[in-house]
Amino acid sequence: MARSQPQNAPDDSDALEHAIAGVAAAMADPSRVKMLSALMDGRAWTATELSAVTDVAPSTASAHLNRLMNSGLIVCVAQGRHRYYRLAGSDIAALIENMMGVSWRRIDVPKSSTPASLRIARTCYDHLAGEIAVQIYSAMAKQGWITPEGSTVTLYGQQQFAALRIDLSQPGRRKACCGCLDWSERRFHLGGYAGAALLTAFNAQGWLTRQPGYREVAFSEAGIRHLRQVFAITVAD
Template identity: 65%
Template sequence: MLKPVESVDDSHALEHAMAAVAAAMADPSRVKMLCALMDGRAWTATELSAVADVASSTASAHLSKLVSSHLISCLSQGRHRYYRLAGQDIAELLERMMGISWRSPSAARVTTPPSLRHARTCYDHLAGEVAVDIFDAMVKQAWLTADGTVLTDYGHRQFAEMGIALNRKTRRKLCCGCLDWSERRFHLGGEAGAAFFSHAERQGWLTRVTGFREVIITSAGRLSFKKWFNNVQSAVRSGPGSGDD
């Protein structure tokens, strides 16, 4: 039996839409811009043109294509225009694509900068060695269920004791495992992951490297992670660029 015409049309429309998104990402300069925006912050066109190493006029054309494909959004503030990823779902798509792109784990470990592997942002939450070790510790200590998809009652109490307030009214998943592209293991995503990162940043447990996705775990952060997560080694030791002895 033939499918109704409208179903065929819908299927074709979806296929064309998917092809358009793929085409928007199929350019090294645009990929560089998208990767830069993975730090969760808004960037100007000038900053993104520098990241992509292209002229301002070329950057403008690239940004226009990314906006029209709904991969990024543009915010005007005064005379300035800022660009950021269109949402958490786009960040998750990019993170998964990074993982797919590194088919060989050994190749990823050799070519990925140590500082980026150690700790970095994944849009609005923590990624890298430190993040996956903290995720594993949360599962082991029963903050999370065994599959890492649910924050347990004990986990809720621990978050509250840590001083982290979770937004229970958000449409976003409260908790989920986000596959880390460099470590091939999960780190904490969802509302809980974002809230944990924001809290750690406010407490001075970590600092961002301006203009990059790298994150530096401070001495205060190492002490706090040692306290809460039973001596997670990657978080306790000084990471690349920490400046500690």
């Protein structure tokens, strides 16, 4: 005989809906959105730094950070006596980037409102975004580095990455390659493990420089020269 369900047993049929609503509620505050946007540079920030970014009192910043942690959007990393906060992962960064794109469509004149430095080149968590990143993705697709839908690095692409001293053999559980919709350009840039490895290599080889605490990146003369040689991309002065 089938066992009857206890009258007071929790009904989890709406668990997903409640979870989505919880995440949305955690993001439904301009100060918390500013914190998440700051953490999109891929680095870990202190509570004091995030308090300054959002222009709120330290106690208020602490409450916001707890809310974001409880929702699984950020994590806290202890380093000695210091505590740092960062995004919980690349999937959270992708969620924020997509929300930026959706929200940007509600602004009448995005071209004139977007800071030029962000449009040209910036980080999207741990990979490149902006005009140059979109051009790199387009060049990779045209040259056959990646499949047309951007989900796989081709054998030729693996050879080209290797020529740039980039090893794609151990992506772990992460997607080896994917197209990430750029919120300012409305086109794809390279995401996934390949996108992260590309940014790391560009930085290590001195092709670009990053400023701590900022998403903007600046390409060096060597980087501009290699962009032209490898991807046929011309960067304006």
